[in-house]
Amino acid sequence: MKNLLSLFSLLPIFQVAFTQNNVGIGIATPDASAALEISSTDQGVLIPRLSDTSVVTTPATGLLVYWNAQSSFWYYDGTKWNKIGAGSSGGSGGSGSGWELSGNGGTTAGTNFIGTTDNTDLSIKTNNTERLRITGHTIETLNNGQSVFIGEEAGINDDETSNSNVYVGNKAGKENVSGKENIGIGFESLRDATAANTNVGIGAYTLQINSTGRRNTALGFASMNLNTTGSDNVAVGQWSLNSNGAGTKNVALGYSSGFANTGSGNVFIGYSAGVDATTENDKLYIETSSNANTLIYGDFSTDRVGINWDYNVAMTQSLNVNGDAFKSAGGNMWSTSDKRLKTDITQLESEEILQKIKKLNGITYYWNDNKTSLIRPTVKQYGFTAQNLEEVFPELVKTDDFGYLMTQYGSLDAMIIEAIKALSEKVDALEKENKKLLKQINR
Numbered sequence: 126m127k128n129l130l131s132l133f134s135l136l137p138i139f140q141v142a143f144t145q146n147n148v149g150i151g152i153a154t155p156d157a158s159a160a161l162e163i164s165s166t167d168q169g170v171l172i173p174r175l176s177d178t179s180v181v182t183t184p185a186t187g188l189l190v191y192w193n194a195q196s197s198f199w200y201y202d203g204t205k206w207n208k209i210g211a212g213s214s215g216g217s218g219g220s221g222s223g224w225e226l227s228g229n230g231g232t233t234a235g236t237n238f239i240g241t242t243d244n245t246d247l248s249i250k251t252n253n254t255e256r257l258r259i260t261g262h263t264i265e266t267l268n269n270g271q272s273v274f275i276g277e278e279a280g281i282n283d284d285e286t287s288n289s290n291v292y293v294g295n296k297a298g299k300e301n302v303s304g305k306e307n308i309g310i311g312f313e314s315l316r317d318a319t320a321a322n323t324n325v326g327i328g329a330y331t332l333q334i335n336s337t338g339r340r341n342t343a344l345g346f347a348s349m350n351l352n353t354t355g356s357d358n359v360a361v362g363q364w365s366l367n368s369n370g371a372g373t374k375n376v377a378l379g380y381s382s383g384f385a386n387t388g389s390g391n392v393f394i395g396y397s398a399g400v401d402a403t404t405e406n407d408k409l410y411i412e413t414s415s416n417a418n419t420l421i422y423g424d425f426s427t428d429r430v431g432i433n434w435d436y437n438v439a440m441t442q443s444l445n446v447n448g449d450a451f452k453s454a455g456g457n458m459w460s461t462s463d464k465r466l467k468t469d470i471t472q473l474e475s476e477e478i479l480q481k482i483k484k485l486n487g488i489t490y491y492w493n494d495n496k497t498s499l500i501r502p503t504v505k506q507y508g509f510t511a512q513n514l515e516e517v518f519p520e521l522v523k524t525d526d527f528g529y530l531m532t533q534y535g536s537l538d539a540m541i542i543e544a545i546k547a548l549s550e551k552v553d554a555l556e557k558e559n560k561k562l563l564k565q566i567n568r
């Protein structure tokens with residue numbers, strides 16, 4: 126105490142007050158709860174400033190210093206150094222119970238956390254407006270027009286007027302303003318959907334530049350990637366319906382199915398089905414390769430279907446088969462033939478038909494078709510030429526869409542039967558005449 130009195134006797138500018146248990150500087154009556162009270166209206170207390178807490182070799186519990194490198198006050202709790210006002214570590218280490226704006230170090234997962242320890246929700250705000258709330262079992266997004274946006278710039282331009290959109294992924298739904306009830310999950314999914322409604326895009330780049338198209342469903346990387354105004358389409362599979370811009374009511378199932386198509390009302394089923402079809406409308410493609418020869422090709426507008434058909438070749442009949450057809454040994458091909466459904470029934474003249482049949486020339490031949498792209502048998506064939514048949518029965522021949530003659534062989538059945546009947550009558554007459562001659566010879 127004598128040394129302390131000697132020190133303060135050298136500082137006459139300070140008012141120093143001593144009581145039995147405490148000291149006051151700048152105050153006549155220090156507070157009874159303080160061992161030392163300093164009072165000033167224009168000065169502060171300067172705590173020792175250190176380059177690092179490690180320079181204190183044996184710190185006492187409660188020791189207070191100012192750490193220059195951390196620009197903050199630190200105290201020693203008997204075990205470690207702690208930053209006053211936040212939790213952090215550095216230099217010789219330390220931690221606390223607070224979280225800093227610039228982050229924390231030295232934390233332990235499961236021990237250190239941001240949250241509550243009672244049954245109270247955790248709320249996160251921006252611009253003083255609650256945006257996220259973590260309850261006992263859910264994560265709620267709030268004040269965003271009933272929408273959910275997760276990812277950098279996802280839904281960033283949404284006008285938040287009860288649009289009920291869900292955008293998850295970098296720039297997903299970025300340009301949406303007033304579009305409603307869309308779901309975009311994946312990098313830039315539905316990125317440009319400014320006013321589009323009720324679309325679903327799952328996968329990176331799905332429906333990426335769709336602007337106003339509605340009721341589309343795209344599942345798979347870059348499916349319907351270039352769609353802008355097309356609506357009511359379904360694309361499932363990577364690159365499916367990729368080039369569709371304004372086409373409507375298309376369905377594509379399979380990798381690259383309908384990739385280049387820009388038309389409407391088409392159905393593509395299978396890996397690369399119809400991949401090179403461009404401006405087709407109302408077509409059916411069932412195939413598992415990029416071949417133009419499609420297992421099943423159809424035209425909804427004409428109700429025609431082709432089997433193993435090149436979709437670049439027009440179909441001329443309701444059923445078109447490219448190649449041989451086969452059915453099991455049992456069973457028949459049935460067709461309606463009830464006379465109650467027919468009119469102007471006329472009996473064929475057997476002799477007349479026989480004479481016509483005699484004009485037909487049965488031939489053998491090999492196909493040499495390098496013009497229609499259709500598959501032809503390679504083995505020897507039996508039949509007629511359409512030109513020969515046209516001369517005798519012109520109603521059984523017509524010209525297809527390529528300008529080549531087609532024949533209707535099935536109708537020859539009735540002709541052959543009548544020709545056989547005419548021959549039978551001749552045979553019967555000859556046999557009768559033969560019997561008469563034999564009787565005359567035997568007399």
